[in-house]
Amino acid sequence: MxxxxxxxxxxxxxxxxxxxxxxxxxxxxxxxxxxxxxxxxxxxxxxxxxxxxxxxxxxxxxxxxxxxxxxxxxxxxxxxxxxxxxxxxxxxxxxxxxxxxxxxxxxxxxxxxxxxxxxxxxxxxxxxxxxxxxxxxxxxxxxxxxxxxxxHPIGFELLPEKFTLSQLRSLYEEIYQRVLDKRNFRKKILAMNILEKLEEKDKTTSKKGAHLYRFDKQKYEQLAQKGFVFEI
Amino acid sequence: MxxxxxxxxxxxxxxxxxxxxxxxxxxxxxxxxxxxxxxxxxxxxxxxxxxxxxxxxxxxxxxxxxxxxxxxxxxxxxxxxxxxxxxxxxxxxxxxxxxxxxxxxxxxxxxxxxxxxxxxxxxxxxxxxxxxxxxxxxxxxxxxxxxxxxxHPIGFELLPEKFTLSQLRSLYEEIYQRVLDKRNFRKKILAMNILEKLEEKDKTTSKKGAHLYRFDKQKYEQLAQKGFVFEI
DNA sequence: GCAAAAGTGTTCCAGATACACCCATGG
DNA sequence: CCATGGGTGTATCTGGAACACTTTTGC
The missing domain is CATH 3.90.79.10 (Nucleoside Triphosphate Pyrophosphohydrolase)
Structure with a gap:
């Protein structure tokens, strides 16, 4: 001692x-x-x-x-x-x-x-x-x-709970400092099946209004456990 | 103060x-x-x-x-x-x-x-x-x-200066804990153009003998500066 | 001559990329 | 009615994965 x-x-x-x-x-x-x-x-x-x-x-x-x-x-x-x-x-x-x-x-x-x-x-x-x-x-x-x-799906930590796909894309454009193709981005993120599409629309940035989405953390974690890897 | x-x-x-x-x-x-x-x-x-x-x-x-x-x-x-x-x-x-x-x-x-x-x-x-x-x-x-x-080409830090492709592959197999296809591995690593093939052969593990290679750090750094990304 | 490791090409498939037009609506 | 951002589908390309046989030589 x-x-x-x-x-x-x-x-x-x-x-x-x-x-x-x-x-x-x-x-x-x-x-x-x-x-x-x-x-x-x-x-x-x-x-x-x-x-x-x-x-x-x-x-x-x-x-x-x-x-x-x-x-x-x-x-x-x-x-x-x-x-x-x-x-x-x-x-x-x-x-x-x-x-x-x-x-x-x-x-x-x-x-x-x-x-x-x-x-x-x-x-x-x-x-x-x-x-x-x-x-x-x-x-x-x-x-x-x-x-x-x-x-890793950490971008959602920077967005409000409900967000549009345009917001999400512009976030990643800021992070990576490069433009991302609108169609390919939507295709990719929606194919992951980790976003919940809401009925609500956000009309603050367009007349048409954009659908709001919510990150489904539980679904992501389920998928991740089965070997799914988030990538964007 | x-x-x-x-x-x-x-x-x-x-x-x-x-x-x-x-x-x-x-x-x-x-x-x-x-x-x-x-x-x-x-x-x-x-x-x-x-x-x-x-x-x-x-x-x-x-x-x-x-x-x-x-x-x-x-x-x-x-x-x-x-x-x-x-x-x-x-x-x-x-x-x-x-x-x-x-x-x-x-x-x-x-x-x-x-x-x-x-x-x-x-x-x-x-x-x-x-x-x-x-x-x-x-x-x-x-x-x-x-x-x-x-x-990153850090595997070479674990190998002798001169090594065979089999040694290199078994190193990565150990690191990743999975078998790597011999042909695909050779193809990939040689295509990077960062290995110097030596005349010498290593005959300790086979009768035929395996060519020795050396990692060309300078060449790697040149390529890396031009945007090349090592990946294995 | 045979065992044991070295060396070598091709086919196939999935996922990434590139790309342009119509839709809905508030003003 | 028009300006503005929202939303959609297809063709092509590239890189990864799968896969089996021949070569060399010490014993």
Missing amino acids: NLQQSFYAQAPRHLVAVDCIIFGFEDSRLKLLIMQRMVDPFQGSFSLVGGFVLESESTADAATRVLQQVSGLRNIFMDQLHCYSDVNRDSGSRVISLAYYALIRVEEHDRKLAIQHGTQWLALDEIPELIFDHRKMIEDALFRLRDKAHF | NLQQSFYAQAPRHLVAVDCIIFGFEDSRLKLLIMQRMVDPFQGSFSLVGGFVLESESTADAATRVLQQVSGLRNIFMDQLHCYSDVNRDSGSRVISLAYYALIRVEEHDRKLAIQHGTQWLALDEIPELIFDHRKMIEDALFRLRDKAHF
């Missing part, structure tokens, strides 16, 4: 933080929740939202906590991205940071909390200079999002 | 470790370098090789250092896997661990160092119970290896 104590006791201890790359989809644009710090340190500078990992929580717990504080939302899709640990990455102190990316339905986001925390949704081309290595984190998160979205 | 100091000063500090999932390929089997601890704490129990992250190094630095200590090798292929941070994952103390997976050429591995560190190469089905969450780390690493190998 002495040995064991010294084994741990002699090791250095580190500040460990989480930083969250929070994606949203609004006005057919992929956006990120960016914070402008209203207090020191680094007052006025732009950054991702983040926080330190406490003694009593895992890094995922910490990220969940930070996400909830800043968005008011629970049960957010979230995935570990990468650990950033360059000794000098944080100019204030040596901090090891775990980046998580999250997908949020912008319309469910609490606007009051946004003002309170000094956060705003910015499209990818509107993002100003960020502190530390946060820009790199975003780039890595974009790659990961593309990768993940390719074979 | 006061504010900034307190901002960091109030945050808790953590022990941060790296654990390495080290893959090798020997006798047509995928193997892992497993350590049996010869000293306390946890004497006699099996684990991955690992160590604490020091103040002056990144987590990647730490993993590189540990790999070098245990294998004698530099310039090893290595990639961050995941951060494991459950509060109680380490029964000795709260330790946040970053897992890295690495690919090694077993025949270049220093056997003396292996004995010295109490490590051995074990096939996947020979691995005993491991401490903490190391088993889970291995499972995750296997998934990642399959994923990565699918679109």
